[in-house]
């Protein structure tokens with residue numbers, strides 16, 4: 113088998129378009145995963161035991177089942193209940209919901225690591241629960257969360273090819289469609305790998321930098 | 333003078349451990365009260381109940397003429413709602429052993445933020461007040477530093493300024509010098525002493541510094557096992573205690589008084 117630059121040139125525009133979809137899905141999915149994750153974390157720490165318990169177990173359920181199954185559910189099963197989602201929407205929702213169950217653990221740990229005295233000082237100054245979270249707890253909890261949250265972003269990026277299963281034409285699927293119709297696999301699939309590496313490696317280096325930057329300070 | 337704080341038959345347990353047993357206690361408006369007693373006797377618990385950090389099991393706590401842990405609806409006493417507690421907390425502020433300054437804010441922002449958020453002061457007034465209070469606790473020039481850049485004694489003085497900025501009617505101090513190196517204790521106690529002389533804020537302080545308790549307080553309460561053993565003016569408690577248990581306790585501090 114010979115490497116063909118003609119094939120490379122031929123598939124490249126389709127793959128670049130796919131890369132754009134991949135990056136969009138990653139970022140929108142990540143924003144969803146962060147926002148939902150924070151809400152889940154707060155609910156899991158709720159004083160109401162039944163609420164905390166049910167949120168905990170439903171998020172465990174989502175976390176312990178494969179993303180692929182969840183994507184199928186959103187795209188192929190929901191229509192039976194009258195809910196029709198665009199492939200991209202279903203994909204982003206799936207990614208966001210699935211990974212929110214991971215990020216919620218990051219948020220929870222980060223929030224619980226803020227010393228109890230900070231909550232008590234806020235209460236003593238009569239901060240409302242919202243003000244306590246917004247002005248006292250989160251500003252302290254978020255910096256150490258940034259590296260693990262960045263790592264989940266990279267993981268989500270690598271999971272995006274699963275969206276091909278629900279017909280989203282992201283990077284991998286763009287190559288795949290080309291391959292299947294032209295019977296050329298070597299170049300497109302190699303390029304998929306190269307593209308993922310080109311994004312993942314610098315991102316991993318950046319995440320590592322963040323980790324150094326936000327290393328917990330020595331005792332205050 | 334009116335009673336600003338009143339505990340009526342208050343009991344409190346942690347699991348099997350009964351910390352307060354049918355406690356009755358009142359504090360007059362403007363009074364400076366020192367709580368002394370052995371470790372584990374329930375002194376901190378009293379302050380935490382007043383700060384609404386710890387609920388009570390039974391009894392009634394009145395603060396400034398209103399129920400602290402209850403509210404009256406249709407002439408029935410019900411457990412206080414979060415809204416009621418929020419209202420009651422406007423009267424009270426606590427200074428902690430571990431300072432609990434906000435580490436992500438500068439010294440001045442530690443004092444400005446609560447004024448802006450809670451008292452809805454405008455930023456400029458809050459800044460002026462912060463400057464004024466920092467001068468009062470002897471920390472001019474430290475405005476833009478972060479708490480971790482200050483000594484423990486300085487941090488605690490910032491915490492005192494932050495509490496003062498809220499203009500509470502009642503201030504609670506829980507062993508505010510216990511976490512400090514010995515050479516830093518005096519600078520904090522001096523500030524507290526000056527405060528006690530110059531304001532009519534009601535102050536409750538838990539302390540193991542007997543000299544300070546004597547200078548600071550109008551009245552000293554000796555506590556043991558969740559009960560008030562003896563209460564009276566400092567001169568009486570320190571020089572002529574009636575109860576044997578008070579004498580035994582104070583023996584540990586002989587030479588220090």
Ligand SMILES: Nc1ncnc2c1ncn2[C@@H]1O[C@H](COP(=O)(O)OP(=O)(O)OP(=O)(O)O)[C@@H](O)[C@H]1O
Pocket residue numbers: 346349351369370371372373374375376377378
């Ligand atoms: N949250 C809690 N859970 C369980 N036990 C507690 C809790 N808080 C306090 N206690 C216990 O209640 C008792 C009274 O505690 P408290 O802190 O009021 O004592 P204290 O008089 O302030 O003592 P110290 O001088 O050591 O500070 C102690 O035996 C303590 O261990």
Ligand SMILES: [Mg+2]
Pocket residue numbers: 375376377507538
């Ligand atoms: Mg104590």
